[in-house]
Amino acid sequence: MIAYEANFDGLVGPTHNYAGLSYGNVASTSNERLVSNPKLAARQGLAKMKALHDLGFKQGVLAPHERPDVAALRRVGFSGSDAEVLRQAGEQAPALLAACSSASAMWTANAATVSPSADTADRRVHFTAANLNNKFHRSIEHPTTSRILAAMFADERHFAHHQALPAQMHFGDEGAANHTRFCRDYGEAGVEFFVFGQAAFDPRYPRPTRFPARQTLEASQAVARLHGLDPAGVVFAQQAPETIDQGVFHNDVIAVGNREVLFHHQRAFLDQERVLAELGDKLARLGGRFQAIEVPEAEVTVEEAVRSYLFNSQLLSRADGRMIIVVPEECKANERVWRYLQRLSQSGGPIDQVLVFDLKQSMQNGGGPACLRLRVALNDAELAAVNPRVLMSDELFATLNDWVDRHYRDRLSAADLADPLLVEECRVALDELTRILGLGSVYPFQL
Numbered sequence: 001m002i003a004y005e006a007n008f009d010g011l012v013g014p015t016h017n018y019a020g021l022s023y024g025n026v027a028s029t030s031n032e033r034l035v036s037n038p039k040l041a042a043r044q045g046l047a048k049m050k051a052l053h054d055l056g057f058k059q060g061v062l063a064p065h066e067r068p069d070v071a072a073l074r075r076v077g078f079s080g081s082d083a084e085v086l087r088q089a090g091e092q093a094p095a096l097l098a099a100c101s102s103a104s105a106m107w108t109a110n111a112a113t114v115s116p117s118a119d120t121a122d123r124r125v126h127f128t129a130a131n132l133n134n135k136f137h138r139s140i141e142h143p144t145t146s147r148i149l150a151a152m153f154a155d156e157r158h159f160a161h162h163q164a165l166p167a168q169m170h171f172g173d174e175g176a177a178n179h180t181r182f183c184r185d186y187g188e189a190g191v192e193f194f195v196f197g198q199a200a201f202d203p204r205y206p207r208p209t210r211f212p213a214r215q216t217l218e219a220s221q222a223v224a225r226l227h228g229l230d231p232a233g234v235v236f237a238q239q240a241p242e243t244i245d246q247g248v249f250h251n252d253v254i255a256v257g258n259r260e261v262l263f264h265h266q267r268a269f270l271d272q273e274r275v276l277a278e279l280g281d282k283l284a285r286l287g288g289r290f291q292a293i294e295v296p297e298a299e300v301t302v303e304e305a306v307r308s309y310l311f312n313s314q315l316l317s318r319a320d321g322r323m324i325i326v327v328p329e330e331c332k333a334n335e336r337v338w339r340y341l342q343r344l345s346q347s348g349g350p351i352d353q354v355l356v357f358d359l360k361q362s363m364q365n366g367g368g369p370a371c372l373r374l375r376v377a378l379n380d381a382e383l384a385a386v387n388p389r390v391l392m393s394d395e396l397f398a399t400l401n402d403w404v405d406r407h408y409r410d411r412l413s414a415a416d417l418a419d420p421l422l423v424e425e426c427r428v429a430l431d432e433l434t435r436i437l438g439l440g441s442v443y444p445f446q447l
């Protein structure tokens with residue numbers, strides 16, 4: 001059976017803003033209070049989706065969330081009408097209002113971890129929504145994420161959904177940003193690679209000292225169990241703690257994999273040689289030939305990788321078997337990174353084409369091309385079972401751009417978040433969006 005890697009990109013929500021919410025994510029904290037442009041942000045994201053669709057890749061859309069999350073504000077004691085809740089929160093706890101207004105669900109690499117049916121015991125595609133427990137503004141995403149995923153992948157014969165792990169630091173789970181899969185072909189059994197930042201129950205593992213390690217070993221192991229993965233096809237590895245302290249808050253800021261290829265930095269993993277050897281052995285047992293492309297510190301430093309998001313790229317397999325690397329414009333702005341990419345694409349290796357996108361609105365919050373997409377490997381029958389309304393097409397692209405133009409502001413600052421009109425605008429927009437994407441009722445205001 002033919003199989004594909006489909007990418008489901010987050011459609012940027014109408015409240016996209018810069019609130020400095022993610023300690024440990026350098027872009028987020030350094031761009032706090034910048035005035036955002038939600039309309040441009042959404043258009044930049046849509047342009048990437050359309051370009052990849054036009055190149056023949058399977059591309060889908062994941063809907064944004066209802067924000068400001070008035071229910072979350074009520075839960076922490078604000079009361080009265082919605083307008084009253086927003087006014088009080090804006091006056092008494094502006095940081096809380098900002099957290100409850102973030103459009104962070106746009107980074108769908110953190111929505112869930114997905115295991116394709118070729119790897120799972122019951123031969124269904126398994127999804128575990130990520131609890132995103134490390135940051136309050138992200139910890140409120142998973143209930144809506146779960147409803148949206150269930151509306152997109154509804155057929156229980158093909159799709160299994162697990163609720164997010166216990167909402168506690170021991171099970172901190174950031175989803176697919178710390179998960180990569182290696183395989184010969186998308187439809188064949190593969191090796192699932194889980195990268196964690198700390199072991200919560202075992203003090204023998206080292207930890208970063210400055211910034212938080214968001215993903216735990218225990219969370220990764222729980223997801224592997226829930227998905228029914230064969231241990232022979234699973235590798236757990238620890239991210240080098242000192243890189244977390246340099247701003248590598250997810251593994252997808254320092255490594256990206258596709259099929260038999262891992263593109264990574266010299267300092268990505270603890271015990272790197274052993275990790276690469278285990279990946280090679282396990283893939284070889286499945287008939288694959290693992291190939292690691294390691295970028296030395298001498299050519300691109302960790303700091304340059306964090307600033308340019310070289311590794312927050314997408315590796316996409318063309319029909320001829322070679323790969324395209326999709327990078328943000330920030331890679332072009334860094335001379336050494338850009339030179340490295342030229343050499344890489346001319347080296348005769350598996351990656352021979354570079355595609356550059358302007359994703360500046362998302363990048364300023366630390367979200368690059370890879371953060372914006374959730375990968376779901378699907379065979380023909382499974383793809384046919386996906387809600388067809390969420391799959392990119394010329395019509396959907398036009399419809400969504402028009403929808404963005406009618407509903408989004410082109411300027412949003414911290415002060416605007418308390419504006420009672422904003423929440424109304426968002427609800428009107430999202431109500432229309434659920435009809436466009438055929439999602440049914442998924443938002444708190446619709447339930």
Ligand SMILES: NCCC[C@H](NC(=O)CCC(=O)O)C(=O)O
Binds near residue numbers: 366367
């Ligand atoms: N995978 C990329 C995730 C980026 C995301 N940034 C944010 O939430 C920043 C939001 C703000 O600061 O306004 C995060 O750190 O989880």
